[in-house]
Amino acid sequence: MGLPIPPFAVDLFGPDAVIMKGVNGLNWRLQDYVARGGYAGLKKILAEKIPPEQIVNELKKSALRGRGGAGFPTGLKWSFMPKQYSGQKYLVCNSDEGEPGTFKDRDILRYNPHSLIEGMIIGGYAMGITVGYNYIHGEVWDVYERFEEALEEARAAGYLGANILGTDFSFQLHAHHGWGAYICGEETALLESLEGKKGQPRFKPPFPASYGLYGKPTTINNTETFAAVPWIVVNGGDAFLNLGRPNNGGTKIFSMSGDVARPGNFEVKLGTPFAKLLEMAGGMRDGRKLKAVIPGGSSMPVVPADVMMATDMDYDSIAKAGSMLGSGAVIVMDETRCMVKSLLRLSYFYYEESCGQCTPCREGTGWLYRMVDRIEHGRGRAEDLELLNNVADNIQGRTICALGDAAAMPVRAFIKHFRDEFQYHIDHKKCLVAPYI
Amino acid sequence: MNAPMMLSPDALAKIDKAVAKYPPTEKQSAVMAALTIAQDEKGWLSTETMDFVAQYLGMAPVAVYEVATFYTMYDLKPVGKYKLTICTNLPCALQGATAAAEHLKKALGIGFNETTADGRFTLKEGECMGACGDAPVMLQNNKRMLCAMSPDRIDQLLKDLE
Numbered sequence: 373m374g375l376p377i378p379p380f381a382v383d384l385f386g387p388d389a390v391i392m393k394g395v396n397g398l399n400w401r402l403q404d405y406v407a408r409g410g411y412a413g414l415k416k417i418l419a420e421k422i423p424p425e426q427i428v429n430e431l432k433k434s435a436l437r438g439r440g441g442a443g444f445p446t447g448l449k450w451s452f453m454p455k456q457y458s459g460q461k462y463l464v465c466n467s468d469e470g471e472p473g474t475f476k477d478r479d480i481l482r483y484n485p486h487s488l489i490e491g492m493i494i495g496g497y498a499m500g501i502t503v504g505y506n507y508i509h510g511e512v513w514d515v516y517e518r519f520e521e522a523l524e525e526a527r528a529a530g531y532l533g534a535n536i537l538g539t540d541f542s543f544q545l546h547a548h549h550g551w552g553a554y555i556c557g558e559e560t561a562l563l564e565s566l567e568g569k570k571g572q573p574r575f576k577p578p579f580p581a582s583y584g585l586y587g588k589p590t591t592i593n594n595t596e597t598f599a600a601v602p603w604i605v606v607n608g609g610d611a612f613l614n615l616g617r618p619n620n621g622g623t624k625i626f627s628m629s630g631d632v633a634r635p636g637n638f639e640v641k642l643g644t645p646f647a648k649l650l651e652m653a654g655g656m657r658d659g660r661k662l663k664a665v666i667p668g669g670s671s672m673p674v675v676p677a678d679v680m681m682a683t684d685m686d687y688d689s690i691a692k693a694g695s696m697l698g699s700g701a702v703i704v705m706d707e708t709r710c711m712v713k714s715l716l717r718l719s720y721f722y723y724e725e726s727c728g729q730c731t732p733c734r735e736g737t738g739w740l741y742r743m744v745d746r747i748e749h750g751r752g753r754a755e756d757l758e759l760l761n762n763v764a765d766n767i768q769g770r771t772i773c774a775l776g777d778a779a780a781m782p783v784r785a786f787i788k789h790f791r792d793e794f795q796y797h798i799d800h801k802k803c804l805v806a807p808y809i
Numbered sequence: 810m811n812a813p814m815m816l817s818p819d820a821l822a823k824i825d826k827a828v829a830k831y832p833p834t835e836k837q838s839a840v841m842a843a844l845t846i847a848q849d850e851k852g853w854l855s856t857e858t859m860d861f862v863a864q865y866l867g868m869a870p871v872a873v874y875e876v877a878t879f880y881t882m883y884d885l886k887p888v889g890k891y892k893l894t895i896c897t898n899l900p901c902a903l904q905g906a907t908a909a910a911e912h913l914k915k916a917l918g919i920g921f922n923e924t925t926a927d928g929r930f931t932l933k934e935g936e937c938m939g940a941c942g943d944a945p946v947m948l949q950n951n952k953r954m955l956c957a958m959s960p961d962r963i964d965q966l967l968k969d970l971e
Contacts (some may be wrong), residue, residue: 552881568837801854
């Protein structure tokens, strides 16, 4: 219907890009990927018959950490898979990207899908797995269809299926779509959903490495994690580690959203200063002043501007700043934003998305939402701030999965850093900041 | 006893293709795909349609209802010809989604979860669609993502869908 599409540029992901190097938004097909050096890692492994343990060791050296949010060391996770198990094992990719602020996996899937496919094939080789599934967020249907098309390309070229490139190694990969449930980004909820059930998280242990999809040993990684594997195989774990910092290997795609001039994805070396990343996103929109940043997706604690401007973008530095790198979703807020109203929208989200399995989360998220709602709308009570912290405390750590924590953490951080705004709302029945969203 | 074929041969072929992705003993894994395919064809999921999917996949009907009621993009009641879902979550809100949602409500004369009197448009408030960089973001009938939906682009869209 003739709606314009966003402009495409060479180096869509910035000059430091490694995984997305040369990706311009149009060159997503297999032949383009091969022209960029793609599938060289897989070919090297098969030609040189590299032992699986060696691949896992390189990953350990690389300090690649899970890019979905938890930051768990990937090499260590891969080493948990039972080696002697004779039955079917599964490899699963979590592309159920729905953490507000996060939109990096969408770009990998639509602009560089073969990096993920190659990473999963290598994962299958390294862990002795022959079947994989990629669970894709239901809202990005065009991306799901493109990924199916990329799978067909890989099958036709002999990279997927039986006897890959004429060897005795076989691996098949399928795409599976979600249909609107944030909770399925939690790995065990995702497995339930993949089995055709409602997505309610499983109690752990047992962990997926011993009891995963269909009760079989399963490894689950994020899209961006798998996409980094081919580069590590070709260039070595040390080279990847040296791109970033000790314990924070490699590059990371940060999704910049909110009050920046050019929202988008930027792949930078871990340890890059936040100030540089903000500059890559065109700085603050309309020249406004920075007020606060949520550096790792909506579930992570908010950080005030002065602290953020002095922070580098890696797991350990952001932890020191009092938050978490999470999924790398950087939500930027300027001086005109009301923190009560911002928290209200996030609290509604967790209330809406709680799966209802655990009482503290099911009841607590609704309670948090209703309290922030009454503060925002001039009906706040003197005791509400303490009560909010109290309810948050009684959710956190008391549920099967991390959604409860994800609902509680923003509440505590917003009140901690912007207490005066909440207090003003309660005392004066109106907002300290105007205009606001 | 066979239920009457409620879905077209084309839809059944698509379901069969989805079923083939999973181990033969795990046909239930295809239920989300099957319900999506059925909804595409029927416009929404009636109990009869869900029962047919249950029978087709060898599942208990209640297991299908559980799935259909859990995932928000399944419509268990008829919706307008065009279902428009707009994300109003924080990153989108910071990039104009609140104004876009108000504009949509005014242009259509309806609120969230309502359908226009002529049955053409249903409006829904959505949660994160994983495309915040392109905000404001909307979905048309679940499958078509619309990006950078400023008020003038919304006007253009509504005109094109007339």
